[in-house]
Amino acid sequence: MIEIESLRIELPGFVMKDVELSIQDGEFFTLLGPTGAGKTLVLESIAGVTPITSGRIWVKGRDITHLPPEQRGIGIVYQDYALFPHLSVLENITYGLRYHKADPQESRKWVSALIEQLGLEPIVKRSVRYLSGGEKQRVSIARALAVNPSVLLLDEPLSALDPNFREDIRDVLKRLHQEVKITFLMVTHDFADMLFLAQRTAILNRGKIEQVGSVSDVFERPATPFVADFLGMKNVFPATFEGARAIVDGLKLRLETPPGDCKGHVAIRSEDIIIRKDRISENGMSVIQGKIAEIVDRGLFHEVSVNTGKVVFRSTLSKRDLFSLKLSEKKDVYIAIRSSDIHAL
Amino acid sequence: MKIKKRIDPFFWIAIFSTVTVVVFILFPLIEMVVQPSFQDLKETIQDPDVVRSIWLSIYTSGLAGLISFIIGTPFAYLLARKDFFGKKLVESIIDLPIMIPHPVVGIAILGLAGKNHWLGNLMQQVGIQIMGTVTGIVTVLTFVGLPFYVNTVKTGFETIPVRLENVSRSLGASLTKTFFRVTFPLAWRAMLVGIIMCCARAISEFGAIVIVAYHPMIAPVMIYERFTAYGLKYSQPVAVWLIAVCLVLFFLLRIISLQKETEA
Numbered sequence: 001m002i003e004i005e006s007l008r009i010e011l012p013g014f015v016m017k018d019v020e021l022s023i024q025d026g027e028f029f030t031l032l033g034p035t036g037a038g039k040t041l042v043l044e045s046i047a048g049v050t051p052i053t054s055g056r057i058w059v060k061g062r063d064i065t066h067l068p069p070e071q072r073g074i075g076i077v078y079q080d081y082a083l084f085p086h087l088s089v090l091e092n093i094t095y096g097l098r099y100h101k102a103d104p105q106e107s108r109k110w111v112s113a114l115i116e117q118l119g120l121e122p123i124v125k126r127s128v129r130y131l132s133g134g135e136k137q138r139v140s141i142a143r144a145l146a147v148n149p150s151v152l153l154l155d156e157p158l159s160a161l162d163p164n165f166r167e168d169i170r171d172v173l174k175r176l177h178q179e180v181k182i183t184f185l186m187v188t189h190d191f192a193d194m195l196f197l198a199q200r201t202a203i204l205n206r207g208k209i210e211q212v213g214s215v216s217d218v219f220e221r222p223a224t225p226f227v228a229d230f231l232g233m234k235n236v237f238p239a240t241f242e243g244a245r246a247i248v249d250g251l252k253l254r255l256e257t258p259p260g261d262c263k264g265h266v267a268i269r270s271e272d273i274i275i276r277k278d279r280i281s282e283n284g285m286s287v288i289q290g291k292i293a294e295i296v297d298r299g300l301f302h303e304v305s306v307n308t309g310k311v312v313f314r315s316t317l318s319k320r321d322l323f324s325l326k327l328s329e330k331k332d333v334y335i336a337i338r339s340s341d342i343h344a345l
Numbered sequence: 346m347k348i349k350k351r352i353d354p355f356f357w358i359a360i361f362s363t364v365t366v367v368v369f370i371l372f373p374l375i376e377m378v379v380q381p382s383f384q385d386l387k388e389t390i391q392d393p394d395v396v397r398s399i400w401l402s403i404y405t406s407g408l409a410g411l412i413s414f415i416i417g418t419p420f421a422y423l424l425a426r427k428d429f430f431g432k433k434l435v436e437s438i439i440d441l442p443i444m445i446p447h448p449v450v451g452i453a454i455l456g457l458a459g460k461n462h463w464l465g466n467l468m469q470q471v472g473i474q475i476m477g478t479v480t481g482i483v484t485v486l487t488f489v490g491l492p493f494y495v496n497t498v499k500t501g502f503e504t505i506p507v508r509l510e511n512v513s514r515s516l517g518a519s520l521t522k523t524f525f526r527v528t529f530p531l532a533w534r535a536m537l538v539g540i541i542m543c544c545a546r547a548i549s550e551f552g553a554i555v556i557v558a559y560h561p562m563i564a565p566v567m568i569y570e571r572f573t574a575y576g577l578k579y580s581q582p583v584a585v586w587l588i589a590v591c592l593v594l595f596f597l598l599r600i601i602s603l604q605k606e607t608e609a
Contacts, residue, residue, distance in 0.1 A: 074515055
């Protein structure tokens with residue numbers, strides 16, 4: 001288990017404050033956030049390579065706050081692989097073995113198992129300089145796991161890879177995590193990676209944690225407008241709440257359950273906004289009349305903005321739906337939203 | 346149809362300046378090398394005093410390079426890796442020997458080594474003599490060569506991603522072991538280049554040496570003495586031999602450092 005208590009890191013022009021995190025043994029946890037949110041700083045402070053200003057870090061009940069990196073038993077995988085360029089693939093993978101008091105036969109078995117699992121047998125003798133990005137990342141994962149760390153930290157491990165390698169390494173990470181039963185803590189700015197890999201996640205913004213929870217929880221029920229926006233909700237509006245109703249600029253929207261506060265935000269995914277030509281109301285749906293303000297071709301889908309007078313809703317439509325509805329700019333339409341798709345924040 | 350390429354005037358300016366610089370540097374040197382007759386050169390190299398002074402120049406410069414390597418490497422590492430209060434000041438201090446006029450360097454060192462100074466007094470008690478000794482020559486050459494070593498190696502360390510060291514430590518290697526297993530194997534070429542730079546600077550030192558140790562005579566001092574005593578004709582052959590020996594040595598060192606680069 002990783003426990004982070006009141007972590008604070010001060011750098012020129014950046015402060016990371018009040019980071020509290022608790023990550024379970026064997027969990028796949030992601031730190032999600034935009035560039036400059038401080039995700040990598042949290043990771044490096046756990047690894048012990050970034051000095052912290054205050055706070056405490058425990059791993060498996062051991063206070064590691066003041067331990068040097070080599071005594072923490074924490075592996076790290078970087079976006080740019082950080083392979084030792086003067087060593088071969090095998091020398092990279094076995095680099096750390098001599099510092100760990102494991103039975104040599106056991107560790108040799110473990111390393112060959114890793115090499116096999118990651119499909120590295122054909123290249124073990126090669127220099128790491130001429131490997132593809134995907135191969136390099138496999139080597140760096142094998143190197144970190146070879147010493148059997150209690151935690152594996154992954155700093156944007158997929159960001160520098162070509163799309164075809166990305167998926168491959170993503171699968172590798174998922175499979176490895178299930179097999180090795182080590183806690184994986186991954187930093188990413190891509191919520192698709194989070195959805196595919198993680199069980200729980202923390203969303204960071206400007207040096208602060210905005211929300212912590214299970215992936216489905218965070219995805220379904222973002223706690224703040226930032227999280228909603230970051231997770232791809234294109235419609236986030238300030239609102240007041242009256243019972244199970246949200247009022248956005250005079251528009252009344254039905255909610256599934258009454259929120260606790262009387263003021264806040266509502267967030268709606270663009271794919272949850274249904275566009276219709278007729279006013280057909282179903283139970284539990286809010287139907288609003290509007291005019292199509294803009295249709296933007298996004299390649300695989302179209303983004304349609306509907307102006308309802310004061311509020312502009314953004315919806316995404318497939319090409320087929322767009323043509324079958326015969327939509328064009330300035331046309332009158334109705335938008336329908338299920339109450340369960342309106343998230344009160 | 347032939348397309349006529351228009352050449353920017355800046356191209357001609359660049360060509361002109363390149364030719365000017367190359368001729369400016371090479372012409373005097375080439376003239377000096379070709380002026381002495383073969384007979385002069387032969388006689389000069391048979392003179393044991395000349396051989397002794399060239400050898401003295403080379404090995405005192407080599408020692409300055411070695412000392413810079415030993416005391417300069419950890420310092421360069423610190424400058425490359427750590428930010429600390431007053432770092433800019435320390436960096437300017439290391440550049441001071443480059444800016445100070447050479448005789449001033451000599452005077453400064455002599456001021457410390459004299460009997461009137463407690464340090465000079467202490468050194469004489471333990472038998473270290475600076476004035477007119479090889480120790481003095483090596484001290485001066487290290488003083489003037491060290492900045493070249495430190496700056497070159499610092500740049501070399503900076504090109505090694507700190508993440509490599511982070512990973513090494515996360516795998517269980519201490520700071521020292523990380524230095525010897527990761528940083529040093531990746532930086533040794535920069536160190537070799539640093540030593541070459543330091544030696545090159547040291548071998549050309551004259552101004553500080555004439556003040557601290559006119560004798561035993563290193564090659565630049567001998568060239569100067571022969572020039573003042575006998576004139577151009579007698580100083581040129583010594584200079585030619587010094588240049589020839591240095592060229593060969595630096596060329597060999599360069600080959601060693603470049604060979605590995607293409608290999609890796």
